Amino acid sequence: MAKNDFAQITTPAGEAVYPKLRSTEVFDGEDTGKYVCGIKLSKADTDKLIQRIENEWEMAKKSPDFDGKRYGRNSAPALGFHEDKDGDIVFKAKTNAVIKTKAGEVIEKTMAVFDKKGKPMDEEMEVGNGSTIRLCMLLRPFYASATVYGIQLLLKAVQVLNYVAPAAGAVSADDCGFDVEEEFDEDNPPFATSEGADF
Template sequence: MNMNEGVITGKAMWCHLADTETFNGTDTNKYSITLVPSVEDMNNLMQEAQTIWEEFQETLKNKKFAAEPNMGSFREDDNGDVSIKFVTNAHIVTKAGKEIDKVVPVFDGAERPVTRKIKSSIGNGSVVAVAYQLFPYYNTSKNFGVSFRLQAVQLLKYVPYGNGQDASSFGFKKHEGAFDSTSVIDDDEEDTRSDVDVPFTDGSDDEDF
Protein backbone atom coordinates (compact mmCIF):
# COMPACT_ATOMS: atom_id res chain seq x y z
CA MET A 1 0.00 0.00 0.00
CA ASN A 2 1.23 3.47 -0.85
CA MET A 3 2.14 5.61 2.14
CA ASN A 4 3.83 8.99 2.28
CA GLU A 5 6.04 10.27 5.08
CA GLY A 6 7.11 13.84 5.76
CA VAL A 7 7.68 16.64 8.25
CA ILE A 8 5.62 19.82 8.63
CA THR A 9 6.18 22.80 10.96
CA GLY A 10 3.68 25.09 12.64
CA LYS A 11 2.09 26.20 15.90
CA ALA A 12 0.87 23.47 18.22
CA MET A 13 -2.64 23.29 19.63
CA TRP A 14 -4.20 20.77 22.03
CA CYS A 15 -1.23 18.46 22.52
CA HIS A 16 -1.81 14.99 23.94
CA LEU A 17 1.63 13.41 23.62
CA ALA A 18 2.47 11.98 27.06
CA ASP A 19 -1.04 10.78 27.90
CA THR A 20 -3.88 9.76 25.62
CA GLU A 21 -6.67 12.12 24.72
CA THR A 22 -10.05 11.83 26.45
CA PHE A 23 -13.46 12.77 25.07
CA ASN A 24 -16.45 13.25 27.37
CA GLY A 25 -14.54 11.43 30.08
CA THR A 26 -13.71 8.44 27.89
CA ASP A 27 -10.15 7.47 26.94
CA THR A 28 -9.80 7.56 23.14
CA ASN A 29 -6.62 5.42 23.14
CA LYS A 30 -5.06 8.08 20.91
CA TYR A 31 -2.12 10.44 21.12
CA SER A 32 -2.74 13.59 19.12
CA ILE A 33 -1.57 17.06 18.21
CA THR A 34 -3.34 19.78 16.24
CA LEU A 35 -1.05 21.87 14.03
CA VAL A 36 -1.52 25.33 12.51
CA PRO A 37 1.01 25.50 9.65
CA SER A 38 1.51 28.22 7.06
CA VAL A 39 -1.08 28.40 4.30
CA GLU A 40 1.50 27.24 1.77
CA ASP A 41 2.54 24.23 3.84
CA MET A 42 -1.09 23.29 4.48
CA ASN A 43 -1.90 23.47 0.78
CA ASN A 44 1.10 21.28 -0.04
CA LEU A 45 0.09 18.76 2.63
CA MET A 46 -3.49 18.50 1.40
CA GLN A 47 -2.31 18.17 -2.20
CA GLU A 48 0.01 15.37 -1.08
CA ALA A 49 -2.93 13.65 0.63
CA GLN A 50 -5.11 14.04 -2.45
CA THR A 51 -2.42 12.54 -4.69
CA ILE A 52 -1.86 9.52 -2.48
CA TRP A 53 -5.62 8.94 -2.30
CA GLU A 54 -5.98 9.04 -6.08
CA GLU A 55 -3.13 6.55 -6.44
CA PHE A 56 -4.72 4.27 -3.85
CA GLN A 57 -8.18 4.63 -5.41
CA GLU A 58 -6.87 3.17 -8.66
CA THR A 59 -6.15 -0.08 -6.81
CA LEU A 60 -9.72 -0.35 -5.50
CA LYS A 61 -11.75 -2.42 -7.92
CA ASN A 62 -15.55 -2.60 -7.80
CA LYS A 63 -15.61 -0.37 -4.70
CA LYS A 64 -18.48 2.04 -4.16
CA PHE A 65 -18.02 5.61 -2.96
CA ALA A 66 -21.01 7.30 -1.34
CA ALA A 67 -19.17 10.48 -0.34
CA GLU A 68 -15.98 12.47 -0.73
CA PRO A 69 -12.85 10.97 0.87
CA ASN A 70 -12.16 11.93 4.46
CA MET A 71 -8.97 13.99 4.57
CA GLY A 72 -8.24 13.91 8.29
CA SER A 73 -9.44 16.45 10.83
CA PHE A 74 -9.00 19.56 8.70
CA ARG A 75 -10.50 22.74 10.18
CA GLU A 76 -10.80 26.39 9.17
CA ASP A 77 -11.89 28.98 11.72
CA ASP A 78 -13.70 32.28 11.23
CA ASN A 79 -10.36 34.10 10.80
CA GLY A 80 -9.33 31.86 7.93
CA ASP A 81 -6.67 30.04 9.98
CA VAL A 82 -6.45 26.38 9.09
CA SER A 83 -5.40 23.44 11.25
CA ILE A 84 -4.89 19.71 10.85
CA LYS A 85 -4.92 17.04 13.55
CA PHE A 86 -2.36 14.22 13.59
CA VAL A 87 -3.33 11.09 15.53
CA THR A 88 -1.93 7.67 16.41
CA ASN A 89 -3.27 4.79 18.50
CA ALA A 90 -1.54 4.25 21.83
CA HIS A 91 -2.39 0.56 22.12
CA ILE A 92 -2.35 -1.61 19.02
CA VAL A 93 -3.37 -5.23 18.47
CA THR A 94 -1.89 -6.70 15.29
CA LYS A 95 -3.66 -9.18 13.03
CA ALA A 96 -1.48 -11.86 14.61
CA GLY A 97 -2.87 -10.92 18.02
CA LYS A 98 0.28 -9.20 19.28
CA GLU A 99 -0.33 -6.23 21.58
CA ILE A 100 1.90 -3.17 21.23
CA ASP A 101 2.01 -0.06 23.41
CA LYS A 102 3.14 2.86 21.30
CA VAL A 103 4.76 6.12 22.40
CA VAL A 104 5.25 9.36 20.48
CA PRO A 105 8.91 10.48 20.65
CA VAL A 106 9.36 14.19 21.37
CA PHE A 107 12.75 15.85 20.79
CA ASP A 108 14.13 19.32 21.45
CA GLY A 109 15.83 21.54 18.89
CA ALA A 110 19.14 19.73 19.47
CA GLU A 111 17.51 16.35 18.70
CA ARG A 112 17.57 15.26 22.36
CA PRO A 113 14.52 13.51 23.87
CA VAL A 114 12.63 15.82 26.23
CA THR A 115 11.53 14.87 29.73
CA ARG A 116 8.03 13.63 30.44
CA LYS A 117 7.36 16.89 32.34
CA ILE A 118 8.00 18.90 29.19
CA LYS A 119 6.25 16.38 26.96
CA SER A 120 3.10 16.58 29.06
CA SER A 121 3.01 20.38 29.29
CA ILE A 122 3.43 21.60 25.70
CA GLY A 123 0.97 24.48 25.51
CA ASN A 124 -0.86 26.20 22.68
CA GLY A 125 1.42 28.47 20.69
CA SER A 126 4.47 26.24 20.96
CA VAL A 127 6.27 25.82 17.63
CA VAL A 128 6.80 22.22 16.58
CA ALA A 129 7.81 20.06 13.65
CA VAL A 130 5.60 17.00 13.20
CA ALA A 131 6.81 13.81 11.53
CA TYR A 132 3.77 12.22 9.90
CA GLN A 133 2.53 9.42 7.69
CA LEU A 134 -0.30 9.77 5.19
CA PHE A 135 -2.07 6.42 5.12
CA PRO A 136 -4.91 5.81 2.62
CA TYR A 137 -7.72 3.48 3.69
CA TYR A 138 -11.07 2.08 2.59
CA ASN A 139 -13.38 0.53 5.19
CA THR A 140 -16.86 1.03 3.75
CA SER A 141 -18.53 3.07 0.99
CA LYS A 142 -18.93 5.89 3.53
CA ASN A 143 -15.72 5.46 5.48
CA PHE A 144 -12.60 5.99 3.38
CA GLY A 145 -9.88 8.54 2.74
CA VAL A 146 -6.45 9.39 4.15
CA SER A 147 -5.44 9.29 7.80
CA PHE A 148 -2.84 11.75 9.09
CA ARG A 149 -0.77 9.59 11.42
CA LEU A 150 1.42 11.11 14.11
CA GLN A 151 4.95 9.67 14.23
CA ALA A 152 7.11 12.04 16.30
CA VAL A 153 7.45 15.69 17.33
CA GLN A 154 10.36 18.11 17.54
CA LEU A 155 9.81 21.00 19.94
CA LEU A 156 11.29 24.17 18.43
CA LYS A 157 9.70 26.75 20.75
CA TYR A 158 8.35 25.66 24.13
CA VAL A 159 5.35 27.47 25.60
CA PRO A 160 4.40 25.69 28.85
CA TYR A 161 0.72 24.88 29.19
CA GLY A 162 -1.10 27.70 30.96
CA ASN A 163 1.79 30.15 30.57
CA GLY A 164 2.57 32.74 27.97
CA GLN A 165 -1.09 33.45 27.27
CA ASP A 166 -2.27 37.03 27.15
CA ALA A 167 -5.69 38.54 26.50
CA SER A 168 -5.13 38.79 22.74
CA SER A 169 -4.54 35.04 22.51
CA PHE A 170 -8.20 34.58 23.45
CA GLY A 171 -9.40 37.12 20.89
CA PHE A 172 -9.83 40.05 23.29
CA LYS A 173 -8.99 43.64 22.32
CA LYS A 174 -7.95 46.70 24.29
CA HIS A 175 -10.82 49.11 25.02
CA GLU A 176 -10.01 52.73 25.79
CA GLY A 177 -11.76 54.04 28.89
CA ALA A 178 -12.75 50.56 30.06
CA PHE A 179 -12.08 49.12 33.51
CA ASP A 180 -8.43 49.32 34.57
CA SER A 181 -7.62 46.76 37.25
CA THR A 182 -4.64 48.80 38.50
CA SER A 183 -7.10 51.42 39.78
CA VAL A 184 -8.32 49.04 42.49
CA ILE A 185 -6.24 48.17 45.55
CA ASP A 186 -6.97 44.80 47.13
CA ASP A 187 -7.90 44.96 50.83
CA ASP A 188 -5.07 42.57 51.65
CA GLU A 189 -2.56 44.88 50.03
CA GLU A 190 -3.99 48.24 51.10
CA ASP A 191 -1.71 48.71 54.10
CA THR A 192 1.48 47.84 52.26
CA ARG A 193 0.61 49.97 49.27
CA SER A 194 -0.84 53.06 50.97
CA ASP A 195 2.27 55.09 50.26
CA VAL A 196 2.33 54.23 46.57
CA ASP A 197 0.98 56.98 44.33
CA VAL A 198 0.35 54.76 41.31
CA PRO A 199 -1.01 51.24 41.93
CA PHE A 200 0.91 48.47 40.25
CA THR A 201 0.61 44.74 39.63
CA ASP A 202 3.36 42.18 39.92
CA GLY A 203 1.69 39.54 37.78
CA SER A 204 0.64 37.41 40.78
CA ASP A 205 -3.02 37.78 39.78
CA ASP A 206 -2.30 35.35 36.93
CA GLU A 207 -2.33 32.53 39.48
CA ASP A 208 -6.07 32.99 39.94
CA PHE A 209 -6.62 31.65 36.47
Protein backbone atom coordinates in the same frame (compact mmCIF):
# COMPACT_ATOMS: atom_id res chain seq x y z
CA MET B 1 -1.22 -2.05 2.20
CA ALA B 2 1.54 -2.58 4.76
CA LYS B 3 2.50 0.22 7.13
CA ASN B 4 5.97 0.31 5.55
CA ASP B 5 4.31 1.23 2.25
CA PHE B 6 2.70 4.40 3.60
CA ALA B 7 4.21 7.69 2.42
CA GLN B 8 6.10 9.51 5.18
CA ILE B 9 6.20 13.29 5.30
CA THR B 10 7.69 15.89 7.64
CA THR B 11 5.88 19.20 7.89
CA PRO B 12 7.47 22.63 8.04
CA ALA B 13 7.21 24.50 11.34
CA GLY B 14 3.74 25.41 12.53
CA GLU B 15 1.64 26.03 15.61
CA ALA B 16 0.63 23.11 17.84
CA VAL B 17 -3.14 22.74 18.31
CA TYR B 18 -4.44 20.67 21.25
CA PRO B 19 -1.45 18.31 21.44
CA LYS B 20 -1.78 15.22 23.67
CA LEU B 21 1.57 13.50 23.40
CA ARG B 22 2.29 12.19 26.91
CA SER B 23 -1.23 11.09 27.77
CA THR B 24 -4.08 10.08 25.48
CA GLU B 25 -6.82 12.34 24.17
CA VAL B 26 -10.14 12.57 25.99
CA PHE B 27 -13.10 13.48 23.76
CA ASP B 28 -16.63 14.04 25.11
CA GLY B 29 -15.51 12.55 28.42
CA GLU B 30 -14.13 9.35 26.90
CA ASP B 31 -10.51 8.33 26.44
CA THR B 32 -9.80 7.76 22.73
CA GLY B 33 -6.67 5.72 23.48
CA LYS B 34 -4.74 7.86 20.99
CA TYR B 35 -1.90 10.34 21.06
CA VAL B 36 -2.92 13.31 18.92
CA CYS B 37 -1.51 16.59 17.69
CA GLY B 38 -2.93 19.26 15.44
CA ILE B 39 -0.81 21.72 13.50
CA LYS B 40 -1.56 25.04 11.78
CA LEU B 41 0.80 26.08 9.00
CA SER B 42 1.29 29.21 6.93
CA LYS B 43 -1.13 29.64 4.02
CA ALA B 44 1.48 28.60 1.43
CA ASP B 45 2.52 25.53 3.42
CA THR B 46 -1.12 24.61 4.08
CA ASP B 47 -1.88 24.65 0.36
CA LYS B 48 1.17 22.49 -0.39
CA LEU B 49 0.28 19.91 2.26
CA ILE B 50 -3.35 19.70 1.15
CA GLN B 51 -2.15 19.10 -2.41
CA ARG B 52 0.24 16.40 -1.21
CA ILE B 53 -2.51 14.59 0.73
CA GLU B 54 -4.97 14.88 -2.16
CA ASN B 55 -2.37 13.44 -4.54
CA GLU B 56 -1.81 10.52 -2.16
CA TRP B 57 -5.55 9.80 -2.15
CA GLU B 58 -5.76 9.88 -5.94
CA MET B 59 -2.88 7.37 -6.16
CA ALA B 60 -4.45 5.15 -3.49
CA LYS B 61 -7.74 4.97 -5.39
CA LYS B 62 -5.89 3.54 -8.40
CA SER B 63 -4.08 0.87 -6.35
CA PRO B 64 -5.17 -2.80 -6.19
CA ASP B 65 -6.20 -2.32 -2.53
CA PHE B 66 -9.06 -0.09 -3.69
CA ASP B 67 -10.24 -2.13 -6.68
CA GLY B 68 -14.03 -2.42 -6.73
CA LYS B 69 -14.59 0.07 -3.91
CA ARG B 70 -17.76 2.14 -4.20
CA TYR B 71 -18.08 5.78 -3.13
CA GLY B 72 -21.29 7.53 -2.12
CA ARG B 73 -22.52 10.11 -4.63
CA ASN B 74 -22.58 12.96 -2.11
CA SER B 75 -19.61 11.79 -0.05
CA ALA B 76 -16.05 13.14 0.05
CA PRO B 77 -12.81 11.64 1.36
CA ALA B 78 -11.67 12.48 4.89
CA LEU B 79 -8.15 13.86 4.43
CA GLY B 80 -7.02 14.56 7.99
CA PHE B 81 -7.70 18.30 8.14
CA HIS B 82 -10.58 20.62 9.01
CA GLU B 83 -11.37 24.32 9.26
CA ASP B 84 -11.48 25.76 12.77
CA LYS B 85 -13.79 28.49 14.09
CA ASP B 86 -11.36 31.17 12.88
CA GLY B 87 -11.30 29.81 9.34
CA ASP B 88 -7.80 28.33 9.69
CA ILE B 89 -6.96 24.85 8.41
CA VAL B 90 -5.79 22.42 11.12
CA PHE B 91 -4.12 19.13 10.22
CA LYS B 92 -4.71 16.48 12.90
CA ALA B 93 -2.41 13.47 13.23
CA LYS B 94 -2.95 10.63 15.67
CA THR B 95 -1.75 7.16 16.62
CA ASN B 96 -2.85 4.42 19.00
CA ALA B 97 -1.12 4.40 22.39
CA VAL B 98 -1.58 0.63 22.65
CA ILE B 99 -1.03 -1.91 19.86
CA LYS B 100 -2.33 -5.48 19.86
CA THR B 101 -0.33 -7.84 17.66
CA LYS B 102 -1.83 -10.74 15.72
CA ALA B 103 -0.26 -13.01 18.33
CA GLY B 104 -2.30 -11.26 21.03
CA GLU B 105 0.63 -9.35 22.50
CA VAL B 106 -0.18 -5.90 23.89
CA ILE B 107 2.46 -3.22 23.31
CA GLU B 108 2.26 0.19 24.98
CA LYS B 109 3.81 2.99 22.94
CA THR B 110 5.30 6.30 23.97
CA MET B 111 5.32 9.20 21.54
CA ALA B 112 8.70 10.26 20.17
CA VAL B 113 9.10 13.96 20.98
CA PHE B 114 12.35 15.75 20.15
CA ASP B 115 13.65 19.23 20.95
CA LYS B 116 15.03 21.63 18.36
CA LYS B 117 18.47 19.96 18.62
CA GLY B 118 16.99 16.55 17.85
CA LYS B 119 17.33 15.26 21.41
CA PRO B 120 14.45 13.38 23.10
CA MET B 121 12.47 15.61 25.43
CA ASP B 122 11.76 14.67 29.05
CA GLU B 123 8.80 12.26 29.05
CA GLU B 124 7.16 14.31 31.80
CA MET B 125 7.00 17.42 29.61
CA GLU B 126 3.61 17.76 27.94
CA VAL B 127 3.67 20.07 24.93
CA GLY B 128 1.20 22.96 25.14
CA ASN B 129 -0.97 24.83 22.65
CA GLY B 130 0.97 27.42 20.68
CA SER B 131 4.29 25.58 20.76
CA THR B 132 6.15 25.78 17.45
CA ILE B 133 6.48 22.23 16.15
CA ARG B 134 7.07 19.99 13.16
CA LEU B 135 5.27 16.67 12.66
CA CYS B 136 6.50 13.47 11.07
CA MET B 137 3.47 11.61 9.72
CA LEU B 138 2.54 8.61 7.62
CA LEU B 139 -0.25 9.05 5.05
CA ARG B 140 -2.49 5.99 5.45
CA PRO B 141 -5.22 5.41 2.84
CA PHE B 142 -8.30 3.74 4.32
CA TYR B 143 -11.75 2.56 3.29
CA ALA B 144 -14.41 1.71 5.89
CA SER B 145 -17.56 2.20 3.82
CA ALA B 146 -18.93 4.04 0.80
CA THR B 147 -19.11 7.21 2.89
CA VAL B 148 -16.13 6.75 5.24
CA TYR B 149 -12.80 6.69 3.40
CA GLY B 150 -9.75 8.81 2.65
CA ILE B 151 -6.31 9.46 4.14
CA GLN B 152 -5.50 9.17 7.83
CA LEU B 153 -2.54 11.13 9.20
CA LEU B 154 -0.63 8.69 11.41
CA LEU B 155 1.53 10.51 13.95
CA LYS B 156 5.09 9.15 14.05
CA ALA B 157 7.10 11.83 15.88
CA VAL B 158 7.10 15.49 16.90
CA GLN B 159 9.89 18.04 16.99
CA VAL B 160 9.40 21.01 19.31
CA LEU B 161 11.21 24.12 18.07
CA ASN B 162 9.74 26.58 20.56
CA TYR B 163 8.24 25.03 23.71
CA VAL B 164 5.11 26.40 25.38
CA ALA B 165 3.95 24.69 28.57
CA PRO B 166 0.28 23.69 28.88
CA ALA B 167 -1.79 26.17 30.85
CA ALA B 168 -4.85 24.70 32.56
CA GLY B 169 -7.77 27.12 32.42
CA ALA B 170 -5.63 30.01 31.22
CA VAL B 171 -7.03 32.81 29.08
CA SER B 172 -5.23 34.92 26.51
CA ALA B 173 -5.22 38.69 26.04
CA ASP B 174 -7.09 38.14 22.79
CA ASP B 175 -9.81 36.15 24.63
CA CYS B 176 -10.38 39.20 26.85
CA GLY B 177 -10.56 41.67 23.97
CA PHE B 178 -7.23 43.39 24.74
CA ASP B 179 -5.29 44.90 21.87
CA VAL B 180 -2.09 43.01 21.14
CA GLU B 181 0.82 44.37 19.12
CA GLU B 182 2.64 41.88 16.96
CA GLU B 183 6.35 41.38 17.70
CA PHE B 184 8.74 39.62 15.37
CA ASP B 185 11.40 37.44 16.95
CA GLU B 186 14.08 36.60 14.40
CA ASP B 187 15.29 33.65 16.47
CA ASN B 188 11.80 32.10 16.89
CA PRO B 189 9.48 33.14 14.05
CA PRO B 190 5.88 31.99 14.63
CA PHE B 191 5.88 30.18 11.29
CA ALA B 192 8.97 29.15 9.43
CA THR B 193 8.93 28.82 5.68
CA SER B 194 8.66 25.41 4.08
CA GLU B 195 12.45 25.06 4.28
CA GLY B 196 13.20 21.67 5.79
CA ALA B 197 9.84 20.15 4.82
CA ASP B 198 9.84 17.17 2.51
CA PHE B 199 6.70 17.74 0.46
